[in-house]
Amino acid sequence: KISEAVVRRLPVYLRYLNNLKAMNVRTVSSQQLGEALDLNPAQIRKDLACFGEFGRKGIGYEVNYLVEKIKSILKLDKQVNVLLVGAGHLGHAISNYNAYLKDSMRIVAIFDADPHKIGKKIVNMMIQPLEELANTVKEKNIRIAIIAVPADAAQAVADRLVAAGITGILNFAPTNLRVPENVRVHDADVTMELHSLAYYL
Amino acid sequence: KISEAVVRRLPVYLRYLNNLKAMNVRTVSSQQLGEALDLNPAQIRKDLACFGEFGRKGIGYEVNYLVEKIKSILKLDKQVNVLLVGAGHLGHAISNYNAYLKDSMRIVAIFDADPHKIGKKIVNMMIQPLEELANTVKEKNIRIAIIAVPADAAQAVADRLVAAGITGILNFAPTNLRVPENVRVHDADVTMELHSLAYYL
Ligand SMILES: NC(=O)c1ccc[n+]([C@@H]2O[C@H](COP(=O)([O-])OP(=O)(O)OC[C@H]3O[C@@H](n4cnc5c(N)ncnc54)[C@H](O)[C@@H]3O)[C@@H](O)[C@H]2O)c1
């Protein structure tokens, strides 16, 4: 019942609010949020009203309360287990970051095809071979996977993930994945934010 | 004169269209675009109409033409020089990806503070010390920078970038950067797409 556009904005709010929380900032106004997130303050108030969050005149919104509220809407108040395929540069960056953030979407398993990497550890997790995918997905109750392998390997990896029971994929490989209707794929591109920066130069 | 919301969507269109182009697909309908990008086809048609792009009934839009049109709006039809600070896991992943994509926003210089990394090469570029920032920005006509250093180093790096003449920053460090009014910062977070995936589980 919350529109797709608002759902996609919620993590953006959350990131900014988490940073405020880390700096012990107690309240934030829609003006501040608007400036920080490049959104119109009226849009901010409309978004937050979607889930009953009304700021208080002269005070604004309470940071901690907003953080908890948004996390519960995004179901981030419970840990969601995620697996990562591809322990290369990107895979390492993502696993370290994930552990550092103590994200409630927690990477709990990492896979790679390279025999020199299998068995090594990243963030206290042993890199596993793809053969162990289906078992690990069951044992660790994982429904979401991150693909960080080269483009030409991505479709085959996606097929194995779907066969293993994964229903949500965050794909970094520069290729359009083909998946069954019940599987959701989000394509990530770190450089897209770069492209929209250029427009404003 | 194109709204912020549409500008932010354009790189998303571009990524998908580039993949179609790479697969030699000639035309695409607003339905297909809508399904692939999780947008309402009516929204797609409205966005593309913003810059005079009207699909043809029964045919849809021409992929190559749309790609060129969007690139020119985002000023991606000319090469825009970018520098990267932080040659760690994320920095390596981004530089390789940038070179592979032959992105018109091209990383042309990489900096790091680690003496063991300075002087080494990534993608044919020698990693430079931060002391060379101002000169390199001038010589290579760079106005945009990517920050991929740890959170506690990010603000100091941003200060040096601003002092060197950078006016656009793509920030990956999990911290809110403080910059002058004329400098634009976009915060990137690869895990935000992950969070909006969880909502749909
Ligand atoms: N979307 C973005 O913004 C973005 C940014 C950077 C990188 N990328 C993409 O992410 C991917 C990874 O980039 P990287 O720099 O980490 O590359 P990398 O070469 O450092 O790492 C790739 C890893 O995948 C593993 N691998 C290859 N085939 C596999 C398979 N079939 N099953 C399991 N593991 C396999 C390799 O052994 C390696 O460890 C590439 O596709 C790259 O283009 C995307």
Ligand SMILES: NC(=O)c1ccc[n+]([C@@H]2O[C@H](COP(=O)([O-])OP(=O)(O)OC[C@H]3O[C@@H](n4cnc5c(N)ncnc54)[C@H](O)[C@@H]3O)[C@@H](O)[C@H]2O)c1
């Ligand atoms: N936003 C996201 O989605 C996301 C994802 C992954 C990583 N990150 C963040 O990106 C950053 C880099 O991650 P990583 O895994 O590559 O870390 P890393 O430790 O592998 O690399 C950091 C690099 O920065 C260099 N560095 C440190 N201080 C510096 C300074 N003052 N000037 C220049 N260079 C300096 C280091 O020498 C190192 O090469 C971290 O802040 C991490 O939290 C963000």
